[in-house]
Amino acid sequence: MIPRFLISALLLLGAGPVLAQTLTVQSGEHATFTRLVTRLPDGATWRIEQDGPVARLFIDDPDVIFDTSGVFRLIPRDRLASLSQAGPGDPLTLDLACNCPVTSFVDDGAYVVLDIGNQVSEDPVRFGLIEQPVPVIEIERDPRRMPTALPLLAGNAAAQLTMNGHSPSAAAAVGDPVTGQLASDPPANQAVSPEPDPGPDLSRSERALREQLSRAATQGLVEIDPDALAEIAAQLDRPEPEDGTPLSSNIRATTSVDRDMVLVTTPQALSGSHGACLDPRKVDLKAWGDDRPFGHQVGAYRARMAGEFDDLSPADVTGLARTYLYFGFGAEARQMLELAGPEAGDLSVPIALARLLDEGGLAKPHPLDDQVHCDSVVALWSVYANPITSQDDVNSGAILRAFAELPVHIRSHIGPGLVRRFTNAGDAETSELLLRMINRAALQDGPPMQLAEAELARLNGAEDEADTIVEEVAHSGVAESPDALITLVNRHFDMRQSLPNDTVNLLESYVTELRRAEIGPQLARTRALALALAGDFPAAFAATEKLDRAGTQETLVKILTLLTESADDLTFLEYSLATTGAGAGALPADLVMQIARRYLGLGFPERVMALLDGPLPGAPAEEYSMLRGQAALDAGQPRRALLELVGRTGPAADALRAEALQMSGLHSEAAELFDALESPEEALRSEWLAGLPPSGDEQEGLYATRKAASQRLTEGPASPTDLSLAAARTLLEQAEALRRDIGLLSEDAEASGQ
Structure with a gap:
C-alpha cells in the first residue's frame, strides 16, 4: 500500500502553492511556571487540550507553522521536554x-499565552479533548516478521489486537480504539447511565490498558484486527460475570519507546552560567505609549476601566499602569497594579519596574536580577536596578540599542544613573557612548548629568575636573547636593585631605534636614567621617555611637585609619584602646597591622600581643610573625620570640633571632648570626659575653677593647720579683691599668643591663 506520508505529499503537491504563515514561539522561565507565547493570526480561533504529559495547541489556520527554534535557549527542560509540529x-x-497543568489565555487580543505550572498531583491532567476516531491502518507486513495474536482475556477482554513488531508508546492521544471516544467522557447526545462497578483494580487496569493500546494504534505501532471489533463491542456491553476471572493489576510494561521518552523528559540544565531571560515585552516601555498627549492616553483607559456593573477590567487596569510607566510615573503605576486582581496574572515585573523608575535601584532579590547578559531591553533595566562590576558579563550593545529606542523623557530620567553604573564598573567606552546619546538629544544639562560627567572624567584620569564639578553640585543647593557631598567627603578621604569648615557645616545641616529620609543614615555616616578628616576625633567617635548598624563598620574602619595615621599619641591610645579592647574583631588585616606597629613604636608590646593573639586572615604571614616576635622580645619573652620566628628566613628575621638568642643567654649562637649578618660589633660583644678567646683580627672597635680588658683582668698583674723602686713603680702602673679596665667593664655592664 502507499504509505500515508506519500499520500500527504501528493496532496500537498496537487494543492498548488500555499503561502505558509510562520508563528515564532517565545519562552520565559519563572519561579512557579514556564511561559510560552506566540502570535495569534487575525481572525483565527484556537483551543488547547491536555492529555497527561502531552498538550496540544490548535490554531484554526491550515497554513500555520510554529517556529520553536529559540525556545530552549531561554528556558530549561524542567517542565517542558520538547516541542513539535507534524506539518x-x-x-x-x-x-x-512532568504531570504539569497547562493554562492559557489571550494577551492584548493578539498573543496566545501558555503557562506550564508545577506538578500538583499524580493524577494525569486531562481537559479540552475532542472525540477523534482512530483509523484502522493496514500496514504492509514483512513476511519475515509474522504478527503475534493476543488472546482475549478470560471474562473481560479489552481487544483482540496484533502487534506489527513495534513497541507501544505513551506519547499519543487518548481514546477508545473502537469508538474513538474518550474513556472518561460520554457522548454529547447521550445521557450518562449508571454502570456496575467492576472493582477498583480491574477498572483501573482495563482503562490503562485501553489508553496505552489506543495511543499505540494512533501512532501506527499496532494494527487492529477487524474480526475482533464486534466481539469487543459485545463484551464491553455485557456486565462483568460475578465469577469472572479478575484481571491482575500487578502488570508493568516497559518498552524501548518508553525508555527513550524517559531520556527526553529528563530535565536539562541551563547552558552557560546565566539564568533565563525575561520576555522583553514585559519591560518594553516604548511599546506602552505614543506621541499623543498624556491626558489623551490616560483618559482613554480611565473611560473604559469600569464596566456596566462597576467591575474593573484587569486588561484596562494593567494597560493604564503601563501608560503611567511609559510617562515615568512609578508610584501611580504601582497604585493601579494593586487594584488588579489575580486574573491579571503575575505582576511582579511591572511592579518592580515602577519601583525602579521612582527609586533608581532595587533591593535584591527582584525579577530583573541577573539579566545583564540578555540581548534585549531587559539587560538595560537589570543594569539600572543594581550596581555592576567589571567582572559582570554585561551586554553593552543591547543596552545601547535599547536606550536609543526609549522615549526621550525616560532617557532623560534614567540616563545619568545608567552612566554612573558603567563608570563605577570602569566601562568608560559605554559611559561615553551613553553621554553622547544624551547630549545629542539635548535632554538635560542639570546636576544629575553633571555628576555623571564627573564620574566619567574621574574614570579618564581628570581628577581635578571631576572634583570641581562635584564640589559645585554639592554647594548648589539642589536635590543632588547630598549625593555630591557624600562623593566629596569620600574623595577627600582617599586623598587624606581635610574638609573646609563650610562644607562640614553644610553637611551637618543636611543630616538634620534629611534625618528621616532614605539617604539620612548615609549622610550621618558621612558626617562622622568628615569630622575625623577635620581632626575632631572625639566628635567623630561620638557620632559613630549614634549610627545605625548598617554601614557603621565601614565608617568606623575609615575613622580608625585616620586616627592611626594622623592623631597624636594620647588621642590615638585613648580611642584605639577603647575600640580594639576586645581584639581585632572585624577590622581589616591591614588596619590591624598598622595599629600594632604604632603600639609597638609607643612601647606597648603587651597590647600588640593581645591584638595579634590568633590568626589574622589576609595579613602577610612574614610581617605578622615578625610583629609578634618583636612584641614578645620587647616584652622580655625571648623564647616566645624564637618560636614566632620558626620557619622565617631573611636578614630581618635573622637579626631578630640573634637578639632573642642573645637575650636568652645563647651568646655563641648569637655571635654566629651577627657575624653572618656582618655586624662585627655585635658579634664581638656576643663572643665576649660567651667567654670566647679573642681572634687575631679583633684589634679595634668598642667590644674589642672590652674583650682585651676582660682578658687582662682574667690573667691578672704579674707578681713582683724584687722590692726595688722600679718594681714598685711598675706595680703601681699595673694597678692603674687594672682600675681602668674595671671601670670600662662596669660602664658596659650598666649600659647593657648584664
Whole structure:
C-alpha cells in the first residue's frame, strides 16, 4: 500500500502553492511556571487540550507553522521536554517533563499565552479533548516478521489486537480504539447511565490498558484486527460475570519507546552560567505609549476601566499602569497594579519596574536580577536596578540599542544613573557612548548629568575636573547636593585631605534636614567621617555611637585609619584602646597591622600581643610573625620570640633571632648570626659575653677593647720579683691599668643591663 506520508505529499503537491504563515514561539522561565507565547493570526480561533504529559495547541489556520527554534535557549527542560509540529496547520505538541497543568489565555487580543505550572498531583491532567476516531491502518507486513495474536482475556477482554513488531508508546492521544471516544467522557447526545462497578483494580487496569493500546494504534505501532471489533463491542456491553476471572493489576510494561521518552523528559540544565531571560515585552516601555498627549492616553483607559456593573477590567487596569510607566510615573503605576486582581496574572515585573523608575535601584532579590547578559531591553533595566562590576558579563550593545529606542523623557530620567553604573564598573567606552546619546538629544544639562560627567572624567584620569564639578553640585543647593557631598567627603578621604569648615557645616545641616529620609543614615555616616578628616576625633567617635548598624563598620574602619595615621599619641591610645579592647574583631588585616606597629613604636608590646593573639586572615604571614616576635622580645619573652620566628628566613628575621638568642643567654649562637649578618660589633660583644678567646683580627672597635680588658683582668698583674723602686713603680702602673679596665667593664655592664 502507499504509505500515508506519500499520500500527504501528493496532496500537498496537487494543492498548488500555499503561502505558509510562520508563528515564532517565545519562552520565559519563572519561579512557579514556564511561559510560552506566540502570535495569534487575525481572525483565527484556537483551543488547547491536555492529555497527561502531552498538550496540544490548535490554531484554526491550515497554513500555520510554529517556529520553536529559540525556545530552549531561554528556558530549561524542567517542565517542558520538547516541542513539535507534524506539518503546516497541525497542532503544536508540547511533551511535558512532568504531570504539569497547562493554562492559557489571550494577551492584548493578539498573543496566545501558555503557562506550564508545577506538578500538583499524580493524577494525569486531562481537559479540552475532542472525540477523534482512530483509523484502522493496514500496514504492509514483512513476511519475515509474522504478527503475534493476543488472546482475549478470560471474562473481560479489552481487544483482540496484533502487534506489527513495534513497541507501544505513551506519547499519543487518548481514546477508545473502537469508538474513538474518550474513556472518561460520554457522548454529547447521550445521557450518562449508571454502570456496575467492576472493582477498583480491574477498572483501573482495563482503562490503562485501553489508553496505552489506543495511543499505540494512533501512532501506527499496532494494527487492529477487524474480526475482533464486534466481539469487543459485545463484551464491553455485557456486565462483568460475578465469577469472572479478575484481571491482575500487578502488570508493568516497559518498552524501548518508553525508555527513550524517559531520556527526553529528563530535565536539562541551563547552558552557560546565566539564568533565563525575561520576555522583553514585559519591560518594553516604548511599546506602552505614543506621541499623543498624556491626558489623551490616560483618559482613554480611565473611560473604559469600569464596566456596566462597576467591575474593573484587569486588561484596562494593567494597560493604564503601563501608560503611567511609559510617562515615568512609578508610584501611580504601582497604585493601579494593586487594584488588579489575580486574573491579571503575575505582576511582579511591572511592579518592580515602577519601583525602579521612582527609586533608581532595587533591593535584591527582584525579577530583573541577573539579566545583564540578555540581548534585549531587559539587560538595560537589570543594569539600572543594581550596581555592576567589571567582572559582570554585561551586554553593552543591547543596552545601547535599547536606550536609543526609549522615549526621550525616560532617557532623560534614567540616563545619568545608567552612566554612573558603567563608570563605577570602569566601562568608560559605554559611559561615553551613553553621554553622547544624551547630549545629542539635548535632554538635560542639570546636576544629575553633571555628576555623571564627573564620574566619567574621574574614570579618564581628570581628577581635578571631576572634583570641581562635584564640589559645585554639592554647594548648589539642589536635590543632588547630598549625593555630591557624600562623593566629596569620600574623595577627600582617599586623598587624606581635610574638609573646609563650610562644607562640614553644610553637611551637618543636611543630616538634620534629611534625618528621616532614605539617604539620612548615609549622610550621618558621612558626617562622622568628615569630622575625623577635620581632626575632631572625639566628635567623630561620638557620632559613630549614634549610627545605625548598617554601614557603621565601614565608617568606623575609615575613622580608625585616620586616627592611626594622623592623631597624636594620647588621642590615638585613648580611642584605639577603647575600640580594639576586645581584639581585632572585624577590622581589616591591614588596619590591624598598622595599629600594632604604632603600639609597638609607643612601647606597648603587651597590647600588640593581645591584638595579634590568633590568626589574622589576609595579613602577610612574614610581617605578622615578625610583629609578634618583636612584641614578645620587647616584652622580655625571648623564647616566645624564637618560636614566632620558626620557619622565617631573611636578614630581618635573622637579626631578630640573634637578639632573642642573645637575650636568652645563647651568646655563641648569637655571635654566629651577627657575624653572618656582618655586624662585627655585635658579634664581638656576643663572643665576649660567651667567654670566647679573642681572634687575631679583633684589634679595634668598642667590644674589642672590652674583650682585651676582660682578658687582662682574667690573667691578672704579674707578681713582683724584687722590692726595688722600679718594681714598685711598675706595680703601681699595673694597678692603674687594672682600675681602668674595671671601670670600662662596669660602664658596659650598666649600659647593657648584664
